[in-house]
Amino acid sequence: MKPFDSRLLRLLPGARRPVLALGAIGVAQGVAAIVQAFAVAAVVVAVARHTALWGPLGLLAAVLVVRALLTGATELVSSWAGTEVSAGLRTLLLRTWLARSADQRPEPAAAQTLATQGATSVETYVARYLPALVAAAVLPVLAVVTLAFVDLWSALIVVLTLPLLPVFAALIGKATADASDRRWRAMAALAGHFLDMMRGLPTLSAYGRASRQSATIREVSQRHRTATVATLKLAFLSSAALELLATISVALVAVSVGIRLTWGSIELGPGLAAILLAPEAYWPIRRVGQEFHAAADGAQALEDILTSTSPTPTDRSDAHTPTRPELSSRRVGPELTSRRGWEAGLEDVAYRYPGTGRDVLRDLTLRVPRGLTVVTGPSGTGKTTALELLCGLREPTTGQASPIASHLVTQRPFLTAGSIRSNLTLAGDATDEATDDRLWSALRQVGLEDLVRRLPDGLGTPLGDDGFGLSAGQRARLGVARALLSSAPLVALDEPTAHLDPTSTALIDDVVRSLARDRAVVVVTHRPSLVAHADQHVTLSPVAQEVAR
Ligand SMILES: Nc1ncnc2c1ncn2[C@@H]1O[C@H](COP(=O)(O)OP(=O)(O)OP(=O)(O)O)[C@@H](O)[C@H]1O
Missing domain, CATH: 3.40.50.300 (P-loop containing nucleotide triphosphate hydrolases)
Structure with a gap:
């Protein structure tokens, strides 16, 4: 499972704008978080030193308002992006299948699962995971550079510990991909079996065999449930692992700043700003980890959708030309x-x-x-x-x-x-x-x-x-x-x-x-x-x- 499949934006040009807008809002939120760290530090320093409080307080209030507005905008644009993508994928799937001969179309139950739940699960992938990925590519660098201006030692600690997070995330992501694949297959099997059974229910009832099907449904559901719990277990464990790593790293920055504060080699303002800024370098990567689990089904479904819509050897040069x-x-x-x-x-x-x-x-x-x-x-x-x-x-x-x-x-x-x-x-x-x-x-x-x-x-x-x-x-x-x-x-x-x-x-x-x-x-x-x-x-x-x- 790739972190990002560029075929999505190629096939669905309509999705480019909302995805870009979400990425931009994510970056703006990160910048606002950095400004907020400085504002909070300024408020604390003003209180501690009994200096003018209104300026820093005004800045803090303004940042909080901006962040609230950005959060609202994220929700709005997310739902726009989600519907744009899932509706686009459904149209693409149906167009491709209808343009093909009956032999090249997927089996009905699998097609139904892909076009309904599959396309819906891609919404989370696009509306949550992709913007988090964009933010993770930009914000840590921004946070570290800002930190370097505030306190070089803290920046050094973050630079040394930060790479561990993506490495951990990639290792866990590999395991998640397998679990998610199993879960997706189990869901397709469950949907297919259920559809077949519902179609045959009148006949099964007439022969008094309907109840026998419950054992099979139970067994297929159990497989789906086991696969879902395995994915959830992985999601919780990996969140905990990334959380722990980030917390320890921030603690290292805090301890180093604390020691230097007592030695008097750093001022209260920059020290506090460094402690508040450090989490902002880890947070975007942790968020990618979290969203990755929520979006793993969507990524798997997207892979299946893109495979299903890619040209077959008998398709004409243009995949969407009806045969x-x-x-x-x-x-x-x-x-x-x-x-x-x-x-x-x-x-x-x-x-x-x-x-x-x-x-x-x-x-x-x-x-x-x-x-x-x-x-x-x-x-x-x-x-x-x-x-x-x-x-x-x-x-x-x-x-x-x-x-x-x-x-x-x-x-x-x-x-x-x-x-x-x-x-x-x-x-x-x-x-x-x-x-x-x-x-x-x-x-x-x-x-x-x-x-x-x-x-x-x-x-x-x-x-x-x-x-x-x-x-x-x-x-x-x-x-x-x-x-x-x-x-x-x-x-x-x-x-x-x-x-x-x-x-x-x-x-x-x-x-x-x-x-x-x-x-x-x-x-x-x-x-x-x-x-x-x-x-x-x-x-x-x-x-x-x-x-x-
Ligand atoms: N989807 C399918 N997959 C595999 N074999 C199939 C499929 N559909 C039909 N067949 C087989 O193809 C053969 C011809 O089926 P077809 O429905 O074309 O026959 P038919 O002459 O129209 O039959 P009838 O007069 O009963 O409607 C049958 O032996 C059937 O078992």
């Missing part, structure tokens, strides 16, 4: 006439899921022209996989894919918590042009208009996560309505009528046929009526051979 075709590059219209006679295609393609030892598809050539292409085949022969390859969501293991901008309606269309309107316009290309009239027309075509009109808020009716509030069939039809609103030249539908009654099925068949009038439409289905209307019918067999009609 998927952009909708804006091809739009439905009269210009959509392919010179090669087909729109999207797979040439001699084989595909193997990462981490598996078996090809799901082999020697598959599938060319999708404008019109209706129907894909059939027994379960598990790779129909869904072929659609994902056609849409550019996956990249073939061998062979050539020529994906174009596409709209894929999956077996379980993704619906997000939000209004019906926002779910319909989720595909970015539909948002600009989708007036309510168009939305109602799309809903009418899939047989959902009456249902939505009956709802108190109509198009504004909110849906829960995953379309909660709609039946499986209604969700599937909403997915097809979204495809109607899309302008993608290729529309792929995976078993769009699987959950539907005969009336709705007939409606969706009509929608699919109308879509196929001016675009390339590929449908995985077993509906004889669609097969009968297909311009092209492709059957995938278990050996992934293509048999065309």
